């Protein structure tokens with residue numbers, strides 16, 4: 389079968405390989421891949437800055453945002469031939485730590501978790517993959533290829549879940565306004581959840597044209613192009629920072645309102661530094677009960693929440709998030725950034 393592989397740590401090593409069929413020990417459910425989404429993490433892996441091959445191997449099959457159709461499944465496992473499924477990314481660490489033992493691998497405390505297509509486990513960017521039933525999620529068949537948005541949606545479903553848990557530290561918490569920084573797939577899906585929660589939605593992104601402004605407006609939100617003016621006329625109760633860009637992170641911290649919550653959901657490249665006066669930040673955070681926290685990955689419960697979010701969303705709006713579908717044979721084009729890109733997917737059916 390065809391598989392997109394890289395030698396982690398080596399830029400320029402990505403190639404389309406012919407590999408043996410997935411090994412039986414990867415799980416009893418056999419899935420035919422329909423599409424795999426490409427995100428910033430994949431770009432980092434392909435450029436040699438992130439990723440780990442399975443132990444004892446040189447190459448890693450990439451791809452962690454999946455959607456596929458079950459070709460074979462054991463009886464009574466909860467999945468049947470023909471089901472539309474998405475694979476969960478992370479697997480618990482072998483110890484396991486107390487979080488992984490409780491099915492909360494997204495909170496793994498010892499860093500020994502593994503991740504399909506990222507860390508020590510082959511991913512989903514192959515014609516077929518195998519998976520354990522507990523790590524595959526059956527989704528609404530009407531989503532079709534849009535199911536590829538489930539993994540990024542699970543990441544923001546977790547972010548929102550934790551925002552709400554932190555917010556409930558006060559019985560009087562009643563958020564009205566959310567500010568999302570970054571209008572990539574993560575930011576737009578965070579905005580979608582904000583809209584579904586009935587909040588006033590503001591999204592800021594550096595781009596001034598292309599599909600993003602209208603995608604935000606079609607959610608009923610306000611798009612702020614380029615940057616936020618100093619004198620904004622709204623007070624965000626929640627800020628979800630999705631760029632990982634240090635200057636935007638700092639701006640998000642500075643925009644926090646008393647008792648506000650800032651969720652950092654973007655992974656920085658580590659290539660830019662910025663000066664931060666920790667004393668000033670500490671003073672305002674303490675005196676205003678501010679909360680700032682980081683959020684990564686998702687557990688099965690978050691995938692289930694995300695599946696509901698996608699099932700409820702307008703399908704036309706969701707389909708506009710997929711700005712390019714690239715056939716696997718042309719995989720390299722999926723890694724070129726085009727100005728109007730939102731989510732680029734490798735389409736295994738083309």
Ligand code: BGC
Pocket residue numbers: 427428429430452477478503506539540543684685686
């Ligand atoms: C994935 C997460 C993963 C993280 C770090 C992100 O792109 O969506 O599932 O935990 O990368 O590897």
